[in-house]
Amino acid sequence: MYHRQLLHVTSGCQCEELNRLVGGVPGSQHVKGEAVDIYVLDRYRLLEDxxxxxxxxxxxxxxxxxxxxxxxxxxxxxxxxxxxxx
Ligand SMILES: [Zn+2]
Structure with missing residues (x-):
């Protein structure tokens, strides 16, 4: 499905201190290792799928x-x- 798309993960798990430094929400799912931020070419297609x-x-x-x-x-x-x- 996305084999022809570029996928770039910009943020995975981050500690509380890093989360604070990058302006993350306190208690963010990133801190719990439950979230990633990604870049893909067709964001709307990703959401639809x-x-x-x-x-x-x-x-x-x-x-x-x-x-x-x-x-x-x-x-x-x-x-x-x-x-x-x-
Ligand atoms: Zn995020």
Missing amino acids: LVGSRLNFDQAILYRAKGFVHLSLIKQGVNRRQVLFK
């Missing part, structure tokens, strides 16, 4: 100005399968 799939995810947030997608998966608990645009 996620919604149309049975894949479990908590949030897919497209940051339109910066052009990356935040993807998260809760390890223990209910995943909301939310798609948000910021």
